[in-house]
Amino acid sequence: MSNAVLIIGGGSGIGLALAQYYAASGARVSVISRQPAPQHPKINWLQDNLAAETASADIIAKALTQQPDTIFICNGVLHDASGMPEKTIRQLDSDILAARFASNVQVPAMYLKLLFGYLCKQPQVKLLALSAKVGSIGDNALGGWYSYRISKAALNMLIKNLSIEVGRLNKTAAIVSIHPGTTDTELSAPFQQNLPVGQLQSPDATAKRLASVADRLTAAQSGNLLNWDGNVLPW
Template sequence: MTQSVCIIGGGSGIGLALAQHYAETHTVVVISRQPSLQLPGIRWIQDPLTSETTSAERVATALAQQPDIIFICNGVLHDNQAMPEKTIRQLDINQLAVRFASNVQVPALYLKLLFGYLYKRPAVKLLVLSAKVGSIGDNMLGGWYSYRISKAALNMLIKNVSIEVGRLNKTAVIVSIHPGTTDTQLSAPFQHNLPAGQLQSPLATAKRLAAVAAGLTAGQSGALLNWDGTALPW
């Protein structure tokens, strides 16, 4: 029986690569703010994120496909308005709020809308793209305030949801995962000093994440994982 996969935030980068990778073997549904790219094997649902009611309708449509694996890929490191801060003296509170909206509030909304499905679906797997820099225990460099803070908050969100879902569905697994440095717009300004072999193509990252998803067990629920499936410190 063909499994179904839902990619939320699948309009570009890693999310799009995941959709294209899974479309070769799975039924795939994408939820994205972007208009449909009309890709073979992928059902596209545009969610403009204008209201919770609208998003709930879009999620309900996607869940009709009964996905066994769900990815949430929303997140922003930088944009035309601001780059990551090197010092707290560069911190702009308004920009911090913008990062929280993208990196915490949007995933939180989708997790709320997915909750009723997550606690009922046997052996469902949910992976939320986070970042190693959101690990408090791994932080030895400082800087990147807005991104680090918001990703740390995202990791706590995932931990919380995993506990609540786990009380109702012992077979569910919900994790946050660092995808590794990938050749996307997110990492583009920071690629010049990377060690050889560290930068991965979106498709290579998608394959690695799919391999981790395939091997997940309920005992890992709530963990922050590295791209290879090993646990990272909180």
């Protein structure tokens, strides 16, 4: 079990459930979020409005004083007021596509850049970026959801690239992207009606499953896209 955990994008949904799970387990927990801090005395909450990379760098530096051995990147958007997932390329909107890349790729990339030095020197450090099975090119048999699929596929490449670079300097690091499974959050709310019985998980259940994967994660798995149960998914 982790002694210290950093959760980036931990203001709601799976990220917040992870923070609460690890705090209840006795770990030192830091959260970076655009959301203001809730009333939770056991969580070191750092608010980042993403106004400037220099400000985000200062916040990362504060979080790393806790020396986390496990880091989760939970930033991501599937839909919002600007648009829902596309059923056809005819619905593709360049502004929405750019917004999905900003949330699902650019924000994680900035944080990973700021974490790079730490990842290269911290022994047995583990980093798990929340991705999605629909971002797997090899697993895609349905099509659709252009902006989300494309941006999550790009996130997976980002993680693969980073794992190679970090691995040259820190052979004990484990850096992966992971599909958390369908979870009862605002992200999945519009798409829950036709799910098979038992597929939808509570945020608390998903947090426990992800923590279990993190606990078993090794450097030999670095660079993979993992399923919520720890099995490798195709790129």
